[in-house]
Amino acid sequence: MALKATIHKAQLQIADMDRHVYGEHNLTIARQPSETDERMMVRILAFALNAPADDLRGKLELSKGLADAEEPELWQRDLTGDILHWIDLGQPDDRRLLKAHGRAEKVSVYGYAYSTPIWWAGIESKLQRCPRLAVWQIPAEQSQALAALAQRSMQLQVTVQDGGIYVSTAESSVEINPIALKRPADE
Template identity: 45%
Template sequence: MALRSTVYKAELHVADNDRAYYGSHAVTVARHPSETDERLMVRLLAYALWVEADERLVFTRGLSDTDEPDLWNLDLTGAVRQWIEVGLPDERRVLKACGRADRVTVLAYGRGADVWWSGVRGKLERAANLQVHVLDTEATRALAALAERSMSLSVNVTDRTAWVSCERGDASLDVRCLREAE
């Protein structure tokens, strides 16, 4: 018998001073059986960091479908405006995404993030529409501790630092930019 995904519901209150974006979003996220709380919460953070007023940024099937990113923003014709990967994706996957989307964003996290970046950096040089950001390992662990099946999160972003708070506590995450899109 196959394990089923677990549904999480989150109310995100975003105050992003860096982008002058302020809004509230009710989102439902399916957590794949092999996914950790840390990865789930980093996906929610990615949503908060890149959601726009048009609210076309959506969670995809993610781990359940290898042809889709963790999040994407499609225009009305179905063309991919933004492709967002969470974790340490293979460089071939990133380059393929760069060919399909207007913008590609990787939000790397985990103990091996710096090693991953040093290994793929040269291979991704030609991808003009790629931006890469990294999160500190201890900060993402603190973020994971905030996970609940039903949660209300306040995400405040200033100077590339995201402060996430809820009834269970808070976490501060520096969103360090490794590569900006051209």
């Protein structure tokens, strides 16, 4: 008998002063049995960092993620179904990223393991022709501290200012300082 996903709820308040994006989002996260708290929390963080200021070009959505290998972890699709932003986590292979780059206006990857620099060094040269690709490393000790905030029902405040990210609950907070491994050509 297959194990079912565990449902987590997150009330997410975003104050992104760098992008001038402010809002509240109620997320329902289907955490697959193979997904760790760390990966789930990085997925929530990626949502907060990429939530659009409005829904005029479509909403950012959590996809089926690990349950469907053909979908990213998050994506923003316009009203016609075209993919505006494809967001993956971890260390996807270069073929997956090239395919995503061909399908989406923008592609972002958030790596969070100690081995992220090694993974990136192995595929970086294959992705030089991807001008719309952004690759970020969340330092492993910070993503692990973020995982400690995970609960079945969460109220999270995400504040972004001057490139620094602060994720807070009523009890504690974590500072995240992502490292840009690759930025899009237009930035």
